Amino acid sequence: MKPTNIFNCSVFELKKVHNRAGNLTFLEEQGLPFPIKRIYYLYDVPGGASRGGHAHRHLYQLIVAASGSFDVLLNDGRNKKIIQLNRPYFGLLVVPGIWREIFNFSSGAICLVLASHKYDQADYIRDYEVFNSFIHDS
Numbered sequence: 488m489k490p491t492n493i494f495n496c497s498v499f500e501l502k503k504v505h506n507r508a509g510n511l512t513f514l515e516e517q518g519l520p521f522p523i524k525r526i527y528y529l530y531d532v533p534g535g536a537s538r539g540g541h542a543h544r545h546l547y548q549l550i551v552a553a554s555g556s557f558d559v560l561l562n563d564g565r566n567k568k569i570i571q572l573n574r575p576y577f578g579l580l581v582v583p584g585i586w587r588e589i590f591n592f593s594s595g596a597i598c599l600v601l602a603s604h605k606y607d608q609a610d611y612i613r614d615y616e617v618f619n620s621f622i623h624d625s
């Protein structure tokens with residue numbers, strides 16, 4: 488795996504179609520650095536709860552606050568940053584090899600995730616020590 492760091496993770500402004508009856512944002516593979524193989528979303532997250540707490544070996548993701556807001560902590564083993572997502576027309580690209588935690592969910596928040604691969608438990612690194620070895624050996 489090519490070394491990745493949090494500076495490869497950035498927020499993209501998505502296309503927005505304005506209408507007096509509301510706005511519409513769409514996402515297509517074109518313009519994304521990965522094919523969309525899976526979509527999932529987190530919702531009904533209780534106040535104070537935290538999700539994530541893992542890294543992926545190969546998975547790319549685009550994370551969107553489809554409703555409400557939350558914070559995403561990105562950690563590449565050397566650098567950390569926290570990004571607040573609070574608009575449905577911003578998408579945070581998270582590349583492989585990044586430890587992430589998602590927290591500070593607002594009431595009613597929906598965390599929509601577009602992913603580059605089907606669900607694969609073997610792609611997860613859930614132990615921080617294993618993550619440390621993974622990034623330093625890759």
Ligand code: TYD
Binds near residue numbers: 537541
């Ligand atoms: P997980 O990715 O650990 O959630 P989070 O990082 O948000 O805390 O997934 C939680 C559970 O849901 C886990 O048992 C696996 C299952 N799951 C699927 O079956 N398919 C999926 O696409 C995802 C993302 C999770």
